[in-house]
Amino acid sequence: MLSRRSFIKYAALVGASMCMESCTPVFDPPVSSDTGMPGRDLLNDLIVADAHAHPERFHTIVRREDTIHxxxxxxxxxVxxxxxxxxxxxxxYRTxxxxxxxxxxxxxSHVRELVKLNQADLVLGRSDIPSPYDPDRPVGAVMAIEGGDALEGKMENLTVFHDYGVRMIGVMHNHNNDIGVHQKSSTDGGLTPFGVKLIEQMNSTGMIVDVAHANTRTLQDIARVTQAPLIDSHTSPIPENRSSRKPTRLRTWAEMEVVAKTGGVIGLWPLAYSHRSHPRTTL
Incomplete structure (x- = not known):
């Protein structure tokens, strides 16, 4: 089975190859010497970004050997x-x-330590992302927060995080908070008054609003408030054959269109759905 990193790498390569093989070329596509596949050189010109990750499991006290590299x-x-x-x-989670x-x-602070050790480059703006890709540079690190609970309902904490280098916040995670309602909650609710102020302040400071884990109403409310593109950093479409109506981490096409209409993007998992009572459904 492909790892997530391998999927990111080879999805771009396969996509480029499919395009070159299915479209009428006006030139002979370059062929990679190591794979024999057309399009490999095109991959060299792409800037690959991962919209959601926990590299080195820096977010937890317990480190697992299988992810340390x-x-x-x-x-x-x-990437x-x-x-x-x-x-x-x-x-x-009582960590x-x-x-x-x-x-x-x-x-x-662990991310800042990786930067200090030259194992990652801190990305504070677009100009910090190397273009074209430079294999000799460390991975660029966009410091992000998954779960606006970290703000503890205080706007001044947003300023502290921004000054520390945070440039993206996923307002929801696995619990309802001062901002809104999470995606798998049985509670009916949306963006709170504090949440409205938060989105406006994030817009004004150029921070990215990540709507992953937000329920439908919270997502729609954020889309009405925001003056900047949104991102749902990690999800997948709900399979058409899905019979369960229980709350899910997946998105309907209508929900994804809400994000797209802000000029934003959706980060998709390699596989649409996995559950012990459902077979995997590929995209």
């Missing part, structure tokens, strides 16, 4: 830039970090 794997997959997501509601703001700040 994830930065190396990202380099092998030619130029990646979100480095701290988890804002980690206190709910020992403390209250949400402190816990998240501590997680992010």
């Amino acid at each position: 994830s930065l190396e794997e990202m380099k092998q997959a030619r 130029a830039v990646s979100a480095f997501n701290a988890v804002g509601d980690h206190i709910k 020992g970090y403390g209250w949400p703001f402190h816990a998240t700040y501590q997680q992010l």
Whole structure:
């Protein structure tokens, strides 16, 4: 089975190859010496970004040996830039970090340490992303937070995180919070007054609003408020043959269109759905 990093790498390659093979070429497509496949040279010109990741499991006290080399794997997959997501509601998982703001700040300090050790490059803006891709540079790190619980309902904490280098926040994770309602909650609700102020402030400071894990109403409310493109960093379409109506982490096509109409993008998992009672459905 392909790893996530391998999927990112080879999806771009296969996509380029399919286009070159199915379209009438006006030139002979370049052929890679190592794979014999057309389009490999085109991959060299792409900037590959991972919209959601926890490299080196920096967000948890317990490190697993099978993921300790994830930065190396990202380099092998030619990932130029990646979100480095701290988890804002980690206190709910009793990891020992403390209250949400402190816990998240501590997680992010590990990213700053990776930057200090020259194992990652801190990305604060578009100009920090190398173009074309430079294999000799470390992976670019966009410091991000998954779960606005980390703000503890205080706008001043947003300023602290921004000044520390955070450039993207997923407002929801696995719990309802001061901002809105998460995707698998049985509670009916949307964006709160604090959430409205948060989106407006993030827009004004140029921070990316990630709507992953937000329920439909919260997503729609954010789309009405935002003046900047949104991103849903990690999800997949709900399979047409899915019979269950229980809350899910997947998105309907209508929900994805809400994001797209802001000028935003959807980050898709390689496989649409996986559950012990359902077969995997490929895209």
